[in-house]
Amino acid sequence: MGRVMKDIHPKVEEALDTLNLNRAARRRLLTGAGLVSASAAATALLSACTGDSGGNAPAAQGGTAAAGAAGDFPATPQWKFTLVCHVTTNPFFTPTQYGAQDACALLGTEFQWTGSRDSIVAEMVNACNTAVSAKVDGLAVAVVDKDAFREPVNKALDAGIPVVSYNADGSRDDKGTARLAYVGQGLYESGYALGQRALQQVDSGEVVGFIATPGALNIQPRIDGAQQAIKDSGKPITFTAVGTNADITKGLSIIDAYAQGHPDLAGMLAVDAGSTQSVGQTVAKYAMRGKGLKVAGGFDLVPETLAAIKDGHLDYTIDQQPYLQGFLPVLYLYLYKLSGGLLFPSETNTGLLFVTKDNVGPYQTTKTRFEGSDTAQKVVERAGAIPHA
Numbered sequence: 001m002g003r004v005m006k007d008i009h010p011k012v013e014e015a016l017d018t019l020n021l022n023r024a025a026r027r028r029l030l031t032g033a034g035l036v037s038a039s040a041a042a043t044a045l046l047s048a049c050t051g052d053s054g055g056n057a058p059a060a061q062g063g064t065a066a067a068g069a070a071g072d073f074p075a076t077p078q079w080k081f082t083l084v085c086h087v088t089t090n091p092f093f094t095p096t097q098y099g100a101q102d103a104c105a106l107l108g109t110e111f112q113w114t115g116s117r118d119s120i121v122a123e124m125v126n127a128c129n130t131a132v133s134a135k136v137d138g139l140a141v142a143v144v145d146k147d148a149f150r151e152p153v154n155k156a157l158d159a160g161i162p163v164v165s166y167n168a169d170g171s172r173d174d175k176g177t178a179r180l181a182y183v184g185q186g187l188y189e190s191g192y193a194l195g196q197r198a199l200q201q202v203d204s205g206e207v208v209g210f211i212a213t214p215g216a217l218n219i220q221p222r223i224d225g226a227q228q229a230i231k232d233s234g235k236p237i238t239f240t241a242v243g244t245n246a247d248i249t250k251g252l253s254i255i256d257a258y259a260q261g262h263p264d265l266a267g268m269l270a271v272d273a274g275s276t277q278s279v280g281q282t283v284a285k286y287a288m289r290g291k292g293l294k295v296a297g298g299f300d301l302v303p304e305t306l307a308a309i310k311d312g313h314l315d316y317t318i319d320q321q322p323y324l325q326g327f328l329p330v331l332y333l334y335l336y337k338l339s340g341g342l343l344f345p346s347e348t349n350t351g352l353l354f355v356t357k358d359n360v361g362p363y364q365t366t367k368t369r370f371e372g373s374d375t376a377q378k379v380v381e382r383a384g385a386i387p388h389a
Contacts, residue, residue, distance in 0.1 A: 071106075073338060078110060079137035081333050083326065084127045085115040086144045086168070086218065087246070092273050092300055092322060094372030096167070099326030102369070107334045112136075119213055119246055121148045128152035132159055138333030140183075142167040144217045146176030153177040162336045164345050166325045168218035176217075180336070181345035183328045185320035187218070190352050191225025191271060194297065197316060197354065198267050199229065201295040204236045205266030210255055210275040210298075214243040222271035222299070237266070248274040255282050263291065270298035273305070276317055280308025289313070301355065301363055301371060309360045319353040323370045 083100055085093055100111045112131070116123035124141070125148050131139055132155050139156050143149050143165045156163045157178060166183045170176030198207065207230065211223045223241050230239045242258055244251035255278045259265065268283065270276040276298025283289065283296050289312065297316040298305070308314040332345035355363060367374035 073107075076108065076338065077137075078108060079334065079337055080110050080112065081138040081140065081330055082112045082114060082127070082131040082136045083140045083166070083329065084124050084131070084142065085113065086119045086121075086124060086142050086216070087117065088113060088115050089117050090273075091302065091372065093326075095323040095370060096326035098369040098372065098375075099323040099328075100330050101326075103327045103330035103334070107330070109137075109330065109334055111330060115142070119144065119216060121145045125149065125152055129155070132156045132161060135159070136161060137337055138330075139163045140166050140329035140333065141177070141179070142218060143170045143176050143179070144168045146170040146174045146217060149177050153179055162333055162341075162345070164329050164332055166329050167322075168216075171217055172221055172224070181332065181347050183332070183345075183348045184325050184350055185352060186349050187221035188225040190299075190318055190320070191222030191227075192229045193225075193352055193354075194222065194269060194271070194299075194318060195226035195229025197297065198226075198269060198295045199233050199235065201315070202235075202237060202267045205292075205294075206238045206240070206262065206264065207267035207269065207295075208258065208262070208265060209239060209241045210244050210251075210258075210268070210270040210272075210279065211241060212244050212246050212251055212272040212275050214241070219271045226269055226271065244275050244278070246274070248278065251275055252278040252281060255279060256285070259283075259286055259288065265293055267295040268293065269296070272298075273300035273302050276300060276314070277302050277304040277308070280305055280314045283313040284308065284311065303364075303373075306355070306360055306364050309355065309357055310364065312357065316354045316356045319351070319355055321350040321353075322372070324348075324350045 087093065097113055100113070103109075104111050114127045116127075121144065124144070128139065128141060128149065129152050132152065139161055141149055141153065141163065153163050163177070163179045164181050164183060165177065165179045168187070169179075169182040169184065172188050209223050209226050211219055214220065227239050227241065230237050242254070244254045251274050255275065259268070259282045265288070268279045270279045279296055279298060281304065283293060296314050298314070299318045299320070301317065301319055305314060305317050309317060328348055335343040336345060363371065366380060368378065368380055369375065370380075
Protein backbone atom coordinates (compact mmCIF):
# COMPACT_ATOMS: atom_id res chain seq x y z
CA MET A 1 0.00 0.00 0.00
CA GLY A 2 1.35 3.45 -0.87
CA ARG A 3 2.35 5.82 1.91
CA VAL A 4 -0.10 8.60 2.71
CA MET A 5 1.24 12.09 1.95
CA LYS A 6 -0.08 14.78 4.24
CA ASP A 7 0.85 18.15 5.72
CA ILE A 8 2.80 19.09 2.61
CA HIS A 9 4.04 22.66 2.92
CA PRO A 10 2.75 24.96 0.15
CA LYS A 11 6.33 25.85 -0.79
CA VAL A 12 7.00 22.19 -1.45
CA GLU A 13 4.05 22.01 -3.80
CA GLU A 14 5.32 25.14 -5.52
CA ALA A 15 8.82 23.67 -5.77
CA LEU A 16 7.61 20.44 -7.30
CA ASP A 17 5.49 22.27 -9.85
CA THR A 18 8.61 23.95 -11.22
CA LEU A 19 10.35 20.58 -11.69
CA ASN A 20 7.69 19.13 -14.04
CA LEU A 21 7.85 15.71 -12.42
CA ASN A 22 5.49 12.91 -13.39
CA ARG A 23 3.15 11.58 -10.74
CA ALA A 24 5.38 8.64 -9.77
CA ALA A 25 8.52 10.73 -9.48
CA ARG A 26 6.63 13.34 -7.49
CA ARG A 27 5.42 10.72 -5.03
CA ARG A 28 8.90 9.15 -4.68
CA LEU A 29 10.43 12.53 -3.89
CA LEU A 30 7.88 13.35 -1.24
CA THR A 31 7.68 9.96 0.45
CA GLY A 32 11.36 9.13 0.13
CA ALA A 33 12.85 12.44 1.20
CA GLY A 34 10.08 13.64 3.49
CA LEU A 35 10.07 17.15 2.03
CA VAL A 36 7.45 18.74 4.24
CA SER A 37 9.15 22.03 5.11
CA ALA A 38 9.92 25.22 3.24
CA SER A 39 13.63 24.84 3.92
CA ALA A 40 13.65 21.34 2.50
CA ALA A 41 11.81 22.61 -0.55
CA ALA A 42 14.47 25.22 -1.13
CA THR A 43 17.15 22.57 -0.85
CA ALA A 44 15.33 20.37 -3.34
CA LEU A 45 15.11 23.21 -5.82
CA LEU A 46 18.79 24.06 -5.53
CA SER A 47 19.77 20.44 -5.98
CA ALA A 48 17.51 19.96 -8.97
CA CYS A 49 18.22 23.21 -10.79
CA THR A 50 21.93 23.89 -10.40
CA GLY A 51 23.79 20.70 -11.30
CA ASP A 52 27.51 20.64 -12.06
CA SER A 53 28.33 24.09 -13.43
CA GLY A 54 32.02 24.63 -13.60
CA GLY A 55 32.77 23.16 -10.19
CA ASN A 56 35.97 21.54 -11.36
CA ALA A 57 37.64 24.70 -12.69
CA PRO A 58 40.80 25.71 -10.82
CA ALA A 59 39.74 27.39 -7.59
CA ALA A 60 41.95 30.43 -8.05
CA GLN A 61 40.04 31.23 -11.25
CA GLY A 62 36.77 31.45 -9.37
CA GLY A 63 34.71 28.94 -11.39
CA THR A 64 31.04 29.92 -11.49
CA ALA A 65 27.66 28.77 -12.64
CA ALA A 66 25.94 30.58 -15.48
CA ALA A 67 24.74 34.06 -14.65
CA GLY A 68 21.04 34.51 -13.99
CA ALA A 69 18.86 32.68 -11.49
CA ALA A 70 20.18 30.06 -9.09
CA GLY A 71 17.74 27.47 -7.79
CA ASP A 72 14.48 29.24 -6.96
CA PHE A 73 16.19 32.60 -6.38
CA PRO A 74 15.43 35.48 -8.72
CA ALA A 75 17.81 36.32 -11.54
CA THR A 76 20.66 38.56 -10.41
CA PRO A 77 23.75 40.11 -11.95
CA GLN A 78 26.80 37.86 -11.71
CA TRP A 79 27.98 39.36 -8.45
CA LYS A 80 31.71 39.31 -7.81
CA PHE A 81 33.17 38.81 -4.35
CA THR A 82 36.81 39.32 -3.37
CA LEU A 83 38.55 37.19 -0.73
CA VAL A 84 41.72 38.75 0.67
CA CYS A 85 44.14 36.24 2.24
CA HIS A 86 47.44 36.69 4.09
CA VAL A 87 49.13 33.63 2.53
CA THR A 88 47.46 33.11 -0.83
CA THR A 89 49.55 30.10 -1.92
CA ASN A 90 49.57 28.24 1.41
CA PRO A 91 48.08 24.75 0.92
CA PHE A 92 45.99 25.20 4.07
CA PHE A 93 43.75 27.51 2.03
CA THR A 94 43.23 25.12 -0.89
CA PRO A 95 39.93 23.85 0.57
CA THR A 96 38.97 27.45 1.38
CA GLN A 97 39.28 28.30 -2.31
CA TYR A 98 37.30 25.18 -3.24
CA GLY A 99 34.60 26.23 -0.78
CA ALA A 100 34.34 29.68 -2.36
CA GLN A 101 34.33 28.15 -5.82
CA ASP A 102 31.59 25.67 -4.97
CA ALA A 103 29.42 28.40 -3.42
CA CYS A 104 29.86 30.53 -6.54
CA ALA A 105 28.92 27.60 -8.79
CA LEU A 106 25.80 27.05 -6.71
CA LEU A 107 24.75 30.68 -6.64
CA GLY A 108 25.83 31.98 -10.05
CA THR A 109 28.47 34.36 -8.69
CA GLU A 110 32.24 34.65 -9.05
CA PHE A 111 35.16 35.37 -6.74
CA GLN A 112 38.71 36.65 -6.78
CA TRP A 113 41.41 35.18 -4.53
CA THR A 114 44.02 37.79 -3.70
CA GLY A 115 46.13 39.32 -0.94
CA SER A 116 49.72 38.47 0.01
CA ARG A 117 51.86 35.38 -0.45
CA ASP A 118 53.95 36.13 2.65
CA SER A 119 51.62 37.73 5.19
CA ILE A 120 52.64 41.26 4.21
CA VAL A 121 49.84 43.39 5.61
CA ALA A 122 50.48 46.32 3.26
CA GLU A 123 49.88 44.05 0.27
CA MET A 124 46.61 42.88 1.79
CA VAL A 125 45.49 46.45 2.40
CA ASN A 126 46.28 47.31 -1.21
CA ALA A 127 44.20 44.34 -2.34
CA CYS A 128 41.27 45.57 -0.24
CA ASN A 129 41.53 49.08 -1.64
CA THR A 130 41.74 47.76 -5.19
CA ALA A 131 38.59 45.71 -4.65
CA VAL A 132 36.72 48.73 -3.29
CA SER A 133 37.86 50.88 -6.23
CA ALA A 134 36.66 48.15 -8.60
CA LYS A 135 33.26 48.26 -6.87
CA VAL A 136 33.12 44.55 -6.08
CA ASP A 137 29.86 43.28 -4.66
CA GLY A 138 31.28 41.91 -1.43
CA LEU A 139 34.55 41.55 0.44
CA ALA A 140 35.93 38.89 2.79
CA VAL A 141 39.16 39.64 4.64
CA ALA A 142 41.47 37.65 6.89
CA VAL A 143 42.00 40.37 9.51
CA VAL A 144 45.48 39.48 10.72
CA ASP A 145 46.20 43.00 12.04
CA LYS A 146 43.91 44.90 14.38
CA ASP A 147 44.75 48.35 13.00
CA ALA A 148 45.62 48.11 9.30
CA PHE A 149 42.23 47.01 7.97
CA ARG A 150 40.03 49.50 9.78
CA GLU A 151 40.19 52.18 7.05
CA PRO A 152 39.78 49.91 3.98
CA VAL A 153 36.83 48.12 5.58
CA ASN A 154 35.23 51.46 6.45
CA LYS A 155 35.73 52.58 2.84
CA ALA A 156 34.01 49.44 1.61
CA LEU A 157 31.06 49.82 3.96
CA ASP A 158 30.72 53.52 3.11
CA ALA A 159 30.56 52.47 -0.55
CA GLY A 160 27.76 50.01 0.21
CA ILE A 161 30.00 46.94 -0.10
CA PRO A 162 29.30 44.30 2.58
CA VAL A 163 32.38 42.98 4.38
CA VAL A 164 32.93 39.86 6.47
CA SER A 165 36.12 38.57 8.02
CA TYR A 166 37.26 34.96 7.80
CA ASN A 167 40.03 32.84 9.37
CA ALA A 168 41.29 35.80 11.45
CA ASP A 169 39.33 38.54 13.17
CA GLY A 170 41.63 41.06 14.79
CA SER A 171 42.59 40.64 18.43
CA ARG A 172 40.53 39.21 21.21
CA ASP A 173 39.78 42.63 22.71
CA ASP A 174 39.73 44.62 19.44
CA LYS A 175 38.26 43.19 16.26
CA GLY A 176 40.03 45.91 14.33
CA THR A 177 37.25 46.49 11.79
CA ALA A 178 33.54 47.15 11.52
CA ARG A 179 33.04 43.92 9.51
CA LEU A 180 29.52 42.54 9.56
CA ALA A 181 30.44 39.08 10.84
CA TYR A 182 33.32 36.63 11.35
CA VAL A 183 33.52 33.15 9.82
CA GLY A 184 36.23 30.98 11.34
CA GLN A 185 37.52 29.22 14.39
CA GLY A 186 37.43 30.82 17.82
CA LEU A 187 41.19 31.34 17.89
CA TYR A 188 41.83 32.01 21.57
CA GLU A 189 39.38 29.29 22.57
CA SER A 190 41.05 26.75 20.29
CA GLY A 191 44.46 27.59 21.76
CA TYR A 192 43.05 27.20 25.24
CA ALA A 193 41.69 23.79 24.25
CA LEU A 194 45.13 22.87 22.88
CA GLY A 195 46.66 23.64 26.27
CA GLN A 196 43.93 21.84 28.19
CA ARG A 197 44.43 18.72 26.11
CA ALA A 198 48.18 18.79 26.82
CA LEU A 199 47.45 18.99 30.54
CA GLN A 200 45.83 15.57 30.39
CA GLN A 201 49.30 14.13 29.79
CA VAL A 202 51.66 16.60 31.47
CA ASP A 203 51.85 17.38 35.20
CA SER A 204 55.17 19.18 35.39
CA GLY A 205 58.24 20.21 33.44
CA GLU A 206 58.94 22.32 30.39
CA VAL A 207 56.44 22.79 27.56
CA VAL A 208 57.25 24.80 24.43
CA GLY A 209 54.74 26.40 22.09
CA PHE A 210 55.90 27.17 18.54
CA ILE A 211 54.38 29.97 16.46
CA ALA A 212 55.37 30.79 12.90
CA THR A 213 54.59 34.51 12.95
CA PRO A 214 54.36 35.95 16.49
CA GLY A 215 51.85 38.78 16.66
CA ALA A 216 49.91 37.69 13.57
CA LEU A 217 46.30 37.62 14.69
CA ASN A 218 45.40 34.39 12.91
CA ILE A 219 47.64 32.47 15.35
CA GLN A 220 48.78 34.74 18.21
CA PRO A 221 45.45 34.30 20.05
CA ARG A 222 46.05 30.53 19.98
CA ILE A 223 49.43 30.71 21.68
CA ASP A 224 47.92 33.12 24.22
CA GLY A 225 45.12 30.66 24.91
CA ALA A 226 47.45 27.69 25.31
CA GLN A 227 49.66 29.62 27.71
CA GLN A 228 46.67 30.74 29.76
CA ALA A 229 45.30 27.21 30.03
CA ILE A 230 48.59 25.97 31.44
CA LYS A 231 48.79 28.92 33.83
CA ASP A 232 45.22 28.34 35.02
CA SER A 233 46.00 24.70 35.82
CA GLY A 234 48.33 25.68 38.64
CA LYS A 235 50.65 22.83 37.71
CA PRO A 236 54.43 23.35 37.98
CA ILE A 237 54.85 23.69 34.23
CA THR A 238 57.08 26.22 32.51
CA PHE A 239 55.59 27.34 29.20
CA THR A 240 57.81 29.04 26.62
CA ALA A 241 56.57 30.54 23.35
CA VAL A 242 59.09 30.35 20.51
CA GLY A 243 58.82 32.02 17.12
CA THR A 244 59.67 29.86 14.10
CA ASN A 245 59.11 31.10 10.54
CA ALA A 246 56.40 31.27 7.89
CA ASP A 247 58.82 29.38 5.65
CA ILE A 248 58.40 25.75 6.73
CA THR A 249 62.01 24.79 5.98
CA LYS A 250 63.37 27.64 8.09
CA GLY A 251 60.84 26.90 10.82
CA LEU A 252 61.86 23.26 10.92
CA SER A 253 65.50 24.17 11.51
CA ILE A 254 64.51 26.38 14.46
CA ILE A 255 62.36 23.66 16.02
CA ASP A 256 65.10 21.08 15.43
CA ALA A 257 67.68 23.27 17.14
CA TYR A 258 65.37 23.99 20.07
CA ALA A 259 64.74 20.29 20.62
CA GLN A 260 68.46 19.55 20.62
CA GLY A 261 69.08 22.32 23.14
CA HIS A 262 66.24 21.21 25.43
CA PRO A 263 66.46 17.42 25.69
CA ASP A 264 64.17 17.22 28.73
CA LEU A 265 61.04 18.70 27.16
CA ALA A 266 57.76 17.38 28.56
CA GLY A 267 55.64 18.84 25.79
CA MET A 268 55.89 20.34 22.30
CA LEU A 269 52.91 22.28 20.97
CA ALA A 270 52.40 24.37 17.84
CA VAL A 271 49.70 26.79 16.71
CA ASP A 272 50.09 26.75 12.92
CA ALA A 273 50.19 24.09 10.24
CA GLY A 274 53.88 24.40 9.34
CA SER A 275 55.12 24.34 12.92
CA THR A 276 52.87 21.40 13.78
CA GLN A 277 54.21 19.40 10.85
CA SER A 278 57.78 20.24 11.91
CA VAL A 279 57.15 19.22 15.52
CA GLY A 280 56.07 15.78 14.30
CA GLN A 281 59.16 15.45 12.12
CA THR A 282 61.47 16.53 14.96
CA VAL A 283 59.89 14.15 17.47
CA ALA A 284 60.43 11.30 15.01
CA LYS A 285 63.99 12.33 14.12
CA TYR A 286 65.22 12.30 17.71
CA ALA A 287 62.96 9.51 19.01
CA MET A 288 61.74 11.92 21.66
CA ARG A 289 58.94 9.64 22.79
CA GLY A 290 61.56 7.46 24.39
CA LYS A 291 63.27 10.41 26.07
CA GLY A 292 60.54 11.77 28.31
CA LEU A 293 58.36 13.75 25.87
CA LYS A 294 54.82 13.26 27.11
CA VAL A 295 52.74 15.24 24.61
CA ALA A 296 53.01 16.76 21.14
CA GLY A 297 50.21 18.41 19.22
CA GLY A 298 49.05 21.33 17.11
CA PHE A 299 46.78 22.47 14.32
CA ASP A 300 45.55 21.63 10.83
CA LEU A 301 45.50 18.64 8.53
CA VAL A 302 48.52 18.68 6.22
CA PRO A 303 49.51 15.14 5.14
CA GLU A 304 52.75 15.15 7.13
CA THR A 305 50.86 15.98 10.31
CA LEU A 306 48.30 13.23 9.73
CA ALA A 307 51.10 10.72 9.10
CA ALA A 308 52.82 11.79 12.32
CA ILE A 309 49.61 11.18 14.26
CA LYS A 310 49.19 7.73 12.77
CA ASP A 311 52.81 6.88 13.61
CA GLY A 312 52.52 8.17 17.18
CA HIS A 313 54.90 11.13 16.89
CA LEU A 314 52.02 13.60 17.39
CA ASP A 315 49.14 12.99 19.79
CA TYR A 316 46.61 15.21 18.09
CA THR A 317 45.90 18.08 15.74
CA ILE A 318 42.92 20.44 15.57
CA ASP A 319 40.71 20.77 12.49
CA GLN A 320 39.08 24.15 11.83
CA GLN A 321 37.22 23.24 8.58
CA PRO A 322 38.84 25.65 6.12
CA TYR A 323 36.36 24.68 3.38
CA LEU A 324 33.60 26.42 5.30
CA GLN A 325 35.79 29.52 5.63
CA GLY A 326 35.45 29.94 1.87
CA PHE A 327 31.95 28.62 1.28
CA LEU A 328 30.14 30.55 3.99
CA PRO A 329 31.54 34.04 3.30
CA VAL A 330 30.35 33.76 -0.30
CA LEU A 331 26.95 32.48 0.82
CA TYR A 332 26.55 35.22 3.43
CA LEU A 333 27.58 38.00 1.05
CA TYR A 334 25.19 36.65 -1.59
CA LEU A 335 22.25 36.52 0.81
CA TYR A 336 23.03 40.01 2.07
CA LYS A 337 22.94 41.32 -1.50
CA LEU A 338 19.87 39.30 -2.41
CA SER A 339 17.85 40.46 0.60
CA GLY A 340 18.86 44.12 0.42
CA GLY A 341 20.71 43.75 3.71
CA LEU A 342 17.83 42.14 5.60
CA LEU A 343 19.70 38.82 5.93
CA PHE A 344 22.62 40.01 8.02
CA PRO A 345 25.70 37.72 8.04
CA SER A 346 25.93 35.53 11.13
CA GLU A 347 28.89 35.13 13.45
CA THR A 348 30.01 31.58 12.65
CA ASN A 349 32.51 29.43 14.53
CA THR A 350 33.69 26.79 12.06
CA GLY A 351 34.52 24.47 14.89
CA LEU A 352 37.19 22.67 16.83
CA LEU A 353 37.71 18.96 16.28
CA PHE A 354 40.60 16.98 17.71
CA VAL A 355 42.04 14.49 15.23
CA THR A 356 43.84 11.68 17.02
CA LYS A 357 45.15 8.23 16.24
CA ASP A 358 41.62 6.93 16.84
CA ASN A 359 39.99 8.97 14.08
CA VAL A 360 42.82 9.96 11.72
CA GLY A 361 42.18 7.09 9.29
CA PRO A 362 39.40 8.66 7.18
CA TYR A 363 41.38 11.87 6.80
CA GLN A 364 44.22 9.91 5.23
CA THR A 365 42.21 7.55 3.05
CA THR A 366 39.47 9.89 1.80
CA LYS A 367 40.46 12.41 -0.86
CA THR A 368 38.01 15.31 -1.15
CA ARG A 369 37.67 18.96 -2.00
CA PHE A 370 36.51 19.49 1.59
CA GLU A 371 40.03 18.81 2.86
CA GLY A 372 41.79 20.13 -0.25
CA SER A 373 43.20 16.72 -1.16
CA ASP A 374 41.30 16.27 -4.45
CA THR A 375 39.81 18.47 -7.15
CA ALA A 376 36.94 16.16 -8.09
CA GLN A 377 33.34 16.69 -7.07
CA LYS A 378 32.09 13.57 -5.31
CA VAL A 379 29.73 12.31 -2.66
CA VAL A 380 31.66 10.92 0.31
CA GLU A 381 29.76 7.94 1.64
CA ARG A 382 29.83 7.05 5.34
CA ALA A 383 28.22 4.31 7.37
CA GLY A 384 27.56 3.48 11.00
CA ALA A 385 26.58 5.43 14.04
CA ILE A 386 27.58 9.06 14.46
CA PRO A 387 29.68 9.55 17.62
CA HIS A 388 28.04 11.66 20.33
CA ALA A 389 28.30 12.38 24.03
